[in-house]
Amino acid sequence: MTIEEYLSGDITYDEEGQVILAVKSPCGSSNLICEIRGWGKIQYEFMKEGKIDTEAASRFQDDIGRFVTEAIKEKLAKEQKEHNTFAWVHKRGE
Secondary structure, eight states: OOHHHHTOSEEEEETTTTEEEEEOSTTOOEEEEEEOOOHHHHGGGSEETTEEOHHHHHHHHHHHHHHHHHHHHHHHHHHHHHHHHHHHHHHHTO
8 A cells, every 4th residue: 555545535634533534435434644633732822811712722723734634635736746747758758
């Protein structure tokens, strides 16, 4: 199995579970890519008047999840484009 095979499917961030998944089928089977962790640290970065602003901290954690999700999608698209370009150039050069 390759990384690309494992990550094939719709790469998505699940805000409820704070996980990034590669959803493979309409019925929802998927591969877990990673969990977005760090609540113990993140929550204390959003203190207001001595209290944790949980809404802001939660939004930030989700922003991280969406950022990582987009980074994975961009990397896969770049590698797919490079692979297709290499295959085309290689075939042309035969």
